[in-house]
Amino acid sequence: MVSQEYKDMLGAKSVIRELSEWGGRRAREIGAQNVFDFSLGNPSVPVPQQLTDKMIELLQTRDTMELHGYSQSQGIVAVREKFAGYLNKTFGMDYTAEHIFMTTGAAGAVAHAARAVTQPGDEVITFAPYFPEYNHYINQTGAVLKVVPADTKQFQINFDEFERLLNPKTMAVLINTPNNPSGTVYSTETIRRLAAVLEEKQREYGHDIFIISDEPYRDIIFEGVDSPYVSKFYDNTLSCYSFAKSLSIPGERLGYVAANPKCTDSGLISAMCAQISRGIGHNCPPSLIQIAVAEVLGLTSDLSVYETNMNIIYDTLVDLGFEVVKPGGTFYIFPKALEEDAESFCKKAMKYDLVLVPADTFGCPGYFRMAYCIETEKVERAMEALRRFVRMEYGK
Amino acid sequence: MVSQEYKDMLGAKSVIRELSEWGGRRAREIGAQNVFDFSLGNPSVPVPQQLTDKMIELLQTRDTMELHGYSQSQGIVAVREKFAGYLNKTFGMDYTAEHIFMTTGAAGAVAHAARAVTQPGDEVITFAPYFPEYNHYINQTGAVLKVVPADTKQFQINFDEFERLLNPKTMAVLINTPNNPSGTVYSTETIRRLAAVLEEKQREYGHDIFIISDEPYRDIIFEGVDSPYVSKFYDNTLSCYSFAKSLSIPGERLGYVAANPKCTDSGLISAMCAQISRGIGHNCPPSLIQIAVAEVLGLTSDLSVYETNMNIIYDTLVDLGFEVVKPGGTFYIFPKALEEDAESFCKKAMKYDLVLVPADTFGCPGYFRMAYCIETEKVERAMEALRRFVRMEYGK
Numbered sequence: 001m002v003s004q005e006y007k008d009m010l011g012a013k014s015v016i017r018e019l020s021e022w023g024g025r026r027a028r029e030i031g032a033q034n035v036f037d038f039s040l041g042n043p044s045v046p047v048p049q050q051l052t053d054k055m056i057e058l059l060q061t062r063d064t065m066e067l068h069g070y071s072q073s074q075g076i077v078a079v080r081e082k083f084a085g086y087l088n089k090t091f092g093m094d095y096t097a098e099h100i101f102m103t104t105g106a107a108g109a110v111a112h113a114a115r116a117v118t119q120p121g122d123e124v125i126t127f128a129p130y131f132p133e134y135n136h137y138i139n140q141t142g143a144v145l146k147v148v149p150a151d152t153k154q155f156q157i158n159f160d161e162f163e164r165l166l167n168p169k170t171m172a173v174l175i176n177t178p179n180n181p182s183g184t185v186y187s188t189e190t191i192r193r194l195a196a197v198l199e200e201k202q203r204e205y206g207h208d209i210f211i212i213s214d215e216p217y218r219d220i221i222f223e224g225v226d227s228p229y230v231s232k233f234y235d236n237t238l239s240c241y242s243f244a245k246s247l248s249i250p251g252e253r254l255g256y257v258a259a260n261p262k263c264t265d266s267g268l269i270s271a272m273c274a275q276i277s278r279g280i281g282h283n284c285p286p287s288l289i290q291i292a293v294a295e296v297l298g299l300t301s302d303l304s305v306y307e308t309n310m311n312i313i314y315d316t317l318v319d320l321g322f323e324v325v326k327p328g329g330t331f332y333i334f335p336k337a338l339e340e341d342a343e344s345f346c347k348k349a350m351k352y353d354l355v356l357v358p359a360d361t362f363g364c365p366g367y368f369r370m371a372y373c374i375e376t377e378k379v380e381r382a383m384e385a386l387r388r389f390v391r392m393e394y395g396k
Numbered sequence: 397m398v399s400q401e402y403k404d405m406l407g408a409k410s411v412i413r414e415l416s417e418w419g420g421r422r423a424r425e426i427g428a429q430n431v432f433d434f435s436l437g438n439p440s441v442p443v444p445q446q447l448t449d450k451m452i453e454l455l456q457t458r459d460t461m462e463l464h465g466y467s468q469s470q471g472i473v474a475v476r477e478k479f480a481g482y483l484n485k486t487f488g489m490d491y492t493a494e495h496i497f498m499t500t501g502a503a504g505a506v507a508h509a510a511r512a513v514t515q516p517g518d519e520v521i522t523f524a525p526y527f528p529e530y531n532h533y534i535n536q537t538g539a540v541l542k543v544v545p546a547d548t549k550q551f552q553i554n555f556d557e558f559e560r561l562l563n564p565k566t567m568a569v570l571i572n573t574p575n576n577p578s579g580t581v582y583s584t585e586t587i588r589r590l591a592a593v594l595e596e597k598q599r600e601y602g603h604d605i606f607i608i609s610d611e612p613y614r615d616i617i618f619e620g621v622d623s624p625y626v627s628k629f630y631d632n633t634l635s636c637y638s639f640a641k642s643l644s645i646p647g648e649r650l651g652y653v654a655a656n657p658k659c660t661d662s663g664l665i666s667a668m669c670a671q672i673s674r675g676i677g678h679n680c681p682p683s684l685i686q687i688a689v690a691e692v693l694g695l696t697s698d699l700s701v702y703e704t705n706m707n708i709i710y711d712t713l714v715d716l717g718f719e720v721v722k723p724g725g726t727f728y729i730f731p732k733a734l735e736e737d738a739e740s741f742c743k744k745a746m747k748y749d750l751v752l753v754p755a756d757t758f759g760c761p762g763y764f765r766m767a768y769c770i771e772t773e774k775v776e777r778a779m780e781a782l783r784r785f786v787r788m789e790y791g792k
Contacts, residue, residue: 001567001603002513002661002668009671010664047460056455064443068645104500104682111675117398133674140675171397207397249464251683265398268406272398275405278529279507279536286500286682287647288451 014132016040016357019346023355030353036382037355038370041180041331043248045301045373051247055292068287073274075102075256075284079294080270086297087258091229094261101270104253104285106216109240111137112273113257114172117210117238118143122171124212127157128363129181129334131214134174143171150364155184155325155334157194166201172210173198175230178217181362181369182334183310183327185221188228195234202236208264211237216255217330219246219300222307225328235262238269243293245331248301252289306331309372309379316383320390331373334359338394342368352389354382410528412436412753415742419751426749432778433751434766437576437727439644441697441769447643451688464683469670471498471652471680475690476666482693483654487625490657497666500649500681502612502638507533508669509634509653510568513606514539518567520608523553524759525577525730527610530570539567546760551580551721551730553590562597568606569594571626574613577758577765578730579706579723581617584624591630598632604660607633612651613726615642615696618703621724631658634665639689641727642696648685702727705768705775712779716786727769730755734790738764748785750778 016039023037058067074080077097084095103109118124120142126134128150138145146165151158175194177186186194198209213230218241221227231237242255259269277284284290310327317324317335324335337345342358346368349356359367372379390396412435419433454463470476473493480491499505514520516538522530524546534541542561547554571590573582582590594605609626614637617623627633638651655665673680680686706723713720713731720731733741738754742764745752755763768775786792 001515001518002664003511003515005515006512006668006671007661007664009674010667042466044461047464052455052460056452059448059452059455064448064644065440068443068647070438070646107674115399116402119397119399119401122397136675248460250466251464253680253682265403268398268403271406272402275402278405278503279532284649286649286685288685289682 015361019355019357022350026353033378035353035355036378036385037374038372038382039355039357041371041373043245043250043301043373044375045248045303045305047248048296048299048301050299051249051292051296054295055288058288058292067291071284071287071290073277073284074270075100076287076290079290082294082297083256083258091232093229093231095258096261098267098270099259099261101257101259101273102284102290103255103257105244105250105255106214106240106242107133107137108253109242109255109257110134110174110212110214111141112276113212113238113240114138114143114174115141115276116269116272117208117212118171121169123167123169124172124174125162125165125170126174126176127162129155129179129359129367130363131176131180132361138174145174147363152336152364152367155179155182156186156190159193159197163197166197168205168207170201170205170209171207172212174212174214176214177230178220178227178329179332180217180330181332181357181359182325183330183332184325185225185227185328187226191228191230191233198234198236208236210263212240213237214240216240216242216245220303220306220331221329222310222327227329231258231260235260236264238263246300246303247293249289252286254285254289254293305376306373308376309374312376312379312383313370313372316386320387321396331371333370333372334364334367335370337366337368338390338396340366342366348393349389352385352392354385354389411757415751415753418746422749429774431749431751432774432781433770434768434778435751435753437767437769439641439646439697439769440771441644441699441701443644444692444695444697446695447645447688447692450691451684454684454688463687467680467683467686469673469680470666471496472683472686475686478690478693479652479654486694487628489625489627491654492657494663494666495655495657497653497655497669498680498686499651499653501640501646501651502610502636503529503533504649504681505636505638505651505653506530506570506608506610507537508672509608509636510534510539510570511537511672512665512668513604513608513634514567517565519563519565520568520570521558521561521566522570522572523558525551525575525755525763526759527572527576528757534570541570543759548732548760548763551575551578552582552586555589555593559593562593564601564603566597566601566605567603568608570608570610572610573626574616574623574725575728576613576726577728577753577755578721579726579728580721581621581623581724583622587624587626587629594630594632604632606659608636609633610636612638612641616699616702616727617725618706618723623725627654627656631656632660634659642699643689644697645685648682650681650685650689701772702769704772705770708772708775708779709766709768712782716783717792727767729766729768730760730763731766733762733764734786734792736762738762744789745785748781750781750785
């Protein structure tokens with residue numbers, strides 16, 4: 001019989017998707033160049049030519065069995081060795097292939113990591129503002145997602161509220177730095193303090209508490225920003241990565257979980273993820289893209305446009321009197337709306353062909369998100385629309 | 397805390413994998429050409445050159461955003477339209493894009509289809525011999541897999557036992573034709589009778605019972621064999637397909653669920669699968685391979701070698717006095733072992749460098765599986781080893 005649970009989910013459409021659909025309809029009316037769509041976090045810079053060339057070369061020269069054959073369910077061993085080596089060199093870690101589990105994107109990484117370190121009924125804590133899909137990744141494991149209210153001053157961690165939520169049922173803490181939607185990067189000080197609190201609670205509760213560190217924006221860091229590698233500071237860390245943003249290949253769904261070699265059962269986590277994937281029919285990401293990306297590790301798309309766009313938007317927002325924390329990375333910025341109801345604010349913006357996303361579903365009402373992965377020329381024109389919008393609607 | 401459930405799964409290693417690992421070690425000792433490894437169902441014929449050429453062409457000519465950008469979570473719409481059109485032309489169906497859900501392989505297809513039409517506690521019936529991974533696909537949804545004992549005469553369906561297992565908790569029936577491991581194809585008569593039984597039980601129980609039809613071997617059918625398209629015979633059918641075997645691309649993990657346009661909630665099933673995939677972090681298969689395969693629909697690798705191999709093995713087995721049903725498709729054959737304990741039989745075969753798989757985990761003790769997706773020249777040499785083995789160990 002058709003499952004009522006999943007049928008019911010169809011009713012609750014994503015606000016972001018609805019806004020983006022409106023943007024699409026409006027684009028057909030007045031031309032895409034005239035709609036300032038800041039709704040979707042879809043990379044806007046091309047895939048590096050070296051990656052395209054590498055895929056062509058592999059297709060032209062490699063045996064098809066080798067290129068398209070079954071890989072181990074943890075991912076191709078040679079690929080995992082290369083990823084481990086790259087992480088060791090970059091962050092001074094000691095990963096081997098057995099610590100790496102290849103996934104279909106960061107979504108797959110977080111979902112598998114969460115299942116590996118929780119049981120139904122456990123609690124996982126995350127911090128607002130947070131990516132709303134976390135509700136699905138966590139709640140469908142049978143665990144329960146608890147949300148710490150935002151530190152709206154700096155979008156670091158609200159430690160007082162965090163310590164109030166911690167309890168013996170807390171088995172994992174899910175963080176996302178650089179952060180979607182705030183664009184903030186957790187400082188070394190924040191990560192150190194988080195690690196210290198968790199070390200203490202592990203002793204107090206007598207069980208492990210894992211950090212699941214969602215890091216798809218790890219390579220989009222702006223000039224001079226302190227960007228610690230979380231796993232360096234806390235042994236029980238599972239780092240979740242995706243190449244979607246750094247190589248502009250979100251459709252290829254390539255990512256991994258890297259279990260800190262010092263974490264509890266570090267040698268088993270990847271193998272356990274493979275067992276989890278058996279049941280959900282995931283079975284490791286496609287072979288061609290695994291092999292190709294492993295050959296160009298360290299390469300990224302030209303990500304500098306995101307910082308250029310951020311500076312233009314940040315300066316305009318400050319000039320217009322918005323309350324806004326300067327992003328340290330990603331392609332998001334997260335200002336406070338000019339009225340209490342961010343949905344109403346974003347609806348008014350649509351009259352000026354600006355597509356902004358109210359942050360209620362990110363657990364931070366009163367704020368809105370702008371994803372500035374669009375051409376700089378368009379960002380500049382959008383700023384004129386933003387100025388008009390603020391002047392006309394709020395008299396500023 | 398690390399999940400005990402998935403940790404425990406690590407202990408129970410797959411027999412097939414163990415055998416295949418033994419085969420690998422033995423190959424390093426005496427050379428791969430001297431080990432007759434019939435353990436793994438890994439396609440042995442190359443990917444069609446047209447598919448490789450198409451991928452190269454796409455990489456050389458298409459915009460990278462288009463080729464590697466996010467696709468809808470149900471799969472790329474244009475791709476789903478093409479798949480629907482191809483199925484309509486081939487099988488006389490009326491699919492549209494909304495009935496198709498793109499998956500990472502047949503595993504993903506079966507796992508998503510099962511979640512869409514069951515709730516925890518429901519029962520799903522399958523028929524021995526069956527692919528052991530079904531236990532994971534079904535049990536991890538919270539439903540329970542029930543197994544009908546094999547019809548060892550023809551490896552069609554044991555209807556008496558099937559009707560004994562049917563009860564009001566039965567919400568789905570999982571079939572696999574052409575079948576792994578038996579190689580048998582369910583006849584039109586079998587499918588008609590199955591449909592009739594289920595129609596009657598739907599009326600009696602007052603709820604839907606879905607057929608989840610796992611069809612990754614649909615394109616490997618031997619000469620003159622009747623091979624009905626299941627969904628033509630029963631409206632509540634979800635067809636699960638993979639391109640792993642037909643295009644020799646198992647590592648690329650591309651498949652789909654096609655919901656019969658006349659099934660209950662037919663317009664919602666694909667969208668529901670997308671909701672399911674949100675929670676397990678699957679999010680549709682990679683974009684490049686979706687686009688490339690959609691451009692070469694109907695193309696297959698040269699699959700004729702499998703029938704050549706089957707005939708050589710079948711004739712030898714019959715000649716040696718084995719009890720064996722002639723396969724109608726796939727690259728498997730499923731003879732009865734020459735002693736009651738098939739594990740002991742297969743262990744003895746290892747002395748002759750023959751890697752055969754005992755069928756206990758397929759729910760059919762006393763039988764063994766041979767996967768003959770290897771070179772014909774090797775099959776011929778393997779038959780000499782088989783003759784030696786049977787003569788030396790069983791005096792035949």
